[in-house]
Amino acid sequence: MKTTEFAIIGLGGVGGYFGFKLAQKYTADSAINVTFIAREKTYEIVKENGLTLLSEAHEDPIARPDQIFKTVAELGHTDVFVICVKEYDLENICNQLKDKIKNDTVILPLMNGVDIYERIRKIITNGIVLPSCVYVASHIKEKGIVEHKGNPGKIIAGKDPEHPEFDPQGIVDLFKNASIDIDYKEDSFPAIWSKYFFIASFGLVSARYNKSIGQVNEEEELHQRALAVMQEIQAIAVRKEIDLPEDIIEQTFQKAASFPFQTPTSLQLDVQSGKENTELELFAGAIIAYGKQLGIPVPETTDIYNEIKNGMLV
Ligand SMILES: NC(=O)C1=CN([C@@H]2O[C@H](COP(=O)(O)OP(=O)(O)OC[C@H]3O[C@@H](n4cnc5c(N)ncnc54)[C@H](OP(=O)(O)O)[C@@H]3O)[C@@H](O)[C@H]2O)C=CC1
Numbered sequence: 001m002k003t004t005e006f007a008i009i010g011l012g013g014v015g016g017y018f019g020f021k022l023a024q025k026y027t028a029d030s031a032i033n034v035t036f037i038a039r040e041k042t043y044e045i046v047k048e049n050g051l052t053l054l055s056e057a058h059e060d061p062i063a064r065p066d067q068i069f070k071t072v073a074e075l076g077h078t079d080v081f082v083i084c085v086k087e088y089d090l091e092n093i094c095n096q097l098k099d100k101i102k103n104d105t106v107i108l109p110l111m112n113g114v115d116i117y118e119r120i121r122k123i124i125t126n127g128i129v130l131p132s133c134v135y136v137a138s139h140i141k142e143k144g145i146v147e148h149k150g151n152p153g154k155i156i157a158g159k160d161p162e163h164p165e166f167d168p169q170g171i172v173d174l175f176k177n178a179s180i181d182i183d184y185k186e187d188s189f190p191a192i193w194s195k196y197f198f199i200a201s202f203g204l205v206s207a208r209y210n211k212s213i214g215q216v217n218e219e220e221e222l223h224q225r226a227l228a229v230m231q232e233i234q235a236i237a238v239r240k241e242i243d244l245p246e247d248i249i250e251q252t253f254q255k256a257a258s259f260p261f262q263t264p265t266s267l268q269l270d271v272q273s274g275k276e277n278t279e280l281e282l283f284a285g286a287i288i289a290y291g292k293q294l295g296i297p298v299p300e301t302t303d304i305y306n307e308i309k310n311g312m313l314v
């Protein structure tokens, strides 16, 4: 039987959650291999101790992959690459990956952002790229240790617009068999935009004030600022003819209310911990650029962007 080779690139909040589930399910299965790519201290710790996931939903907190490498270059034949890095590392990873991609290699980017597919396609022109978005509240506690809170993670993936004939059902089933909630759609872009609606608005306001998703939803001033950012994104989406529901704003506030009250956003954690690189450009920067390009004013997003840049963080 042919072995399916998975490579999970990046063992942070997202890779540490979904990679854990794949590795825990399949290490004893000789037909499916799961390889992790992690760098520096994460590599050392996971190689020595396995990957730890602290999660009420997972009794055994340790998963050991079949293999772990420090770089993509060390990988042999791989069928499915699951990219789980922050947006500022995407081009670097794609440049390393491009020689490993064959026509039937599948790339699943589990990241926030509406332009991830296009950015991958600028570098990797062959293979199958499944445009996706992801919901999960999980973050690095220490290198090699990821903490998951709240609802189980969820992936929404869609057809590669360049390869509508490709049938990914076999791969989708492997995720499902590892108890990963994954929805496969003809067109995942509306779901990707809906996620962006949520994470750009709540991410920016939560990062600016260091407040959880629940607090942003309930505190009047913060709620109004998130609403104003959503209205700006909505104007952009309408102009770009993205097929979003008319009540997307209401749905987004309802979605926020479904998270445990104290859930932080990944942008909040990165901005508030003073990380040198954050996804501020992916959220605010992209909205500002679309606004300029389409002649749509985006004053609230611009203000929050400048406030965060200038260190106004409470
Ligand atoms: N965390 C969450 O709850 C959610 C996050 N997202 C989105 O998912 C994406 C990933 O986020 P998240 O997992 O939180 O990010 P993290 O920062 O937690 O993890 C990214 C990981 O990628 C690793 N990495 C980067 N470059 C390389 C490389 N060249 N080789 C090996 N490893 C590499 C980093 O390594 P190192 O530690 O060494 O820097 C880090 O461990 C983002 O776009 C985010 O917005 C979406 C939904 C939920």
Ligand SMILES: CC(C)(CO)C(=O)C(=O)O
Pocket: 112, 134, 135, 136, 137, 138, 199, 263, 264, 265, 266, 267
């Ligand atoms: C809000 C959350 C946790 C939802 O999945 C997220 O996407 C993020 O923090 O980036």
